Amino acid sequence: MTDGIDLDAKKSLQELGHSVSEKHYSNEDLIDGCISEYDIVVIRSATKLTADVIKANSENYSKLSLIIRAGVGVDNIDLSSASEYSVLVCNTPSASTNAVVELTIGHLISSCRRISTGNKKMREGVWAKKELRGSELRGKNLGLLGYGRIARGVADIARSIGMKIHAYDPYIQSDQNDCVFHDSAESLFSSCTHISIHCFLSEETRHLVDYEMISLMPQIGVDGIQCGNHIVNCARGGIIDEEGLYRALTNGKLTTASLDVFEVEPAIKSNLLQLDSFQATPHIGASTNEAQSRIGQEIVSIVQSHSKGETPDSCLNK
């Protein structure tokens, strides 16, 4: 367990007879093959299992047969290299869904209503009631870039708020009611004052949301209210070009932006943090008691399947 694990899950694994080691390794250690002595390695996002690392830990008497990503995104694991060495890769795809759904709605309201800015200014001794006029979500178009599990959960709550749901996802067939499907990201951005990002990071999506894309957003809600443009990203850093984001926030193309994920983390030196129109949290999408407990349960279940010689359901390279 290189990036920590839920205590209950650790106990369950030990009770099942497994020996559990919790230790974080540096990139140098990883390249030296330090995890080849384990049958299974469980990582979150901090440990990067590149092609070189997987090679170094899979040759010469390696025991490694399973990598479990405690979470969803596997952009820190070289899948093809794992497959080449017959190392299975599993994730825990649904355990953190609701945690990210709720955080996304929180970011969306909090940024359009300037909650973090109000909180910050009050601590600076400023009662900024007049400057903090916000806008409502009801009656506006919410554009979802990616329409997987998390996006659909966000859509359900956003509908109850009274938003109209739009989506672009080239990998999903539109079988949804109450959702306007678009055939390009450009079309989605042109139609929506509010955008929330719910896709994976890949070469196809890296910097997909850049200054030009943001500039397509309409500024005026479909209800006729001048609500400005708003973007939330609780998915993965790197999908938004942060330089373009900064430019759009400072020249008025974008009214607020709210990010839980960044191109480089920890992102404490970003120039975005100078802007009151920007809201940030430190990659806490899955950081709930509930999600960590569910992730722990899924890890135990994956280990049990694997021990029995079965291929776990969430295996990504079977």
Added chain:
Amino acid sequence: MTDGIDLDAKKSLQELGHSVSEKHYSNEDLIDGCISEYDIVVIRSATKLTADVIKANSENYSKLSLIIRAGVGVDNIDLSSASEYSVLVCNTPSASTNAVVELTIGHLISSCRRISTGNKKMREGVWAKKELRGSELRGKNLGLLGYGRIARGVADIARSIGMKIHAYDPYIQSDQNDCVFHDSAESLFSSCTHISIHCFLSEETRHLVDYEMISLMPQIGVDGIQCGNHIVNCARGGIIDEEGLYRALTNGKLTTASLDVFEVEPAIKSNLLQLDSFQATPHIGASTNEAQSRIGQEIVSIVQSHSKGETPDSCLNK
């Protein structure tokens, strides 16, 4: 208009032939009878029309016949004194409902997920990912103190998040499905890890939420998760005893508190602002473009009714 007005509403009133003056008066001016020259005065929360002020502006050739509160709460207007002098008092009860509903949901998620604290810490150069473990709303009991328009709007969204709705309101008959009605505030607090306040400020509700009441909250969700206790107040300051709130936040009886309203405003010197578990906004419940536009439209409509000699629908002392 002593506390400002929507520009479109001002234009509409002028086009209808009314003379509109926008000017804020001090308490001394008000006691001197400075608003007796107006037929109608429109206030928000900043102007306090006490019994003495209404008396001073209603005797001796006063023109004053209508007070419009641009907003909901009329705790800053002495209603019985207005009635004594035959001055009608109207508010705009539904114009800001949705603005407060959305802000309440924003405060609730933002505080349970530590969004403002994360944002503040990032600006201080601290990537506090590990310390900001939060809890989810889904599966928890939300207790609504007061079950009027705003509370019911909050309930609808909270249900879509997966919360179970509880309420206490001695003035409303329980005719709602999917809501557990309690016969006392103590019973409500004993049943709910999450409380949101939606009642008026009156002698009956002043300091109703004190340390003892908060101490009844259960700390563990009905889903078995140790989520702690959380309180949101976007209704009116003074309902919560802020000294008791501080004590509960510092000794662990309460996990987070999130306030838009305070006993004394502007509340920039509150000792609550020293706590990371506390989130605050400067009374921005109705501060949206949409609500201000709707309030303006309602004011125009009230003035039109009054000009025709009708009693406006929202009159509180007809």
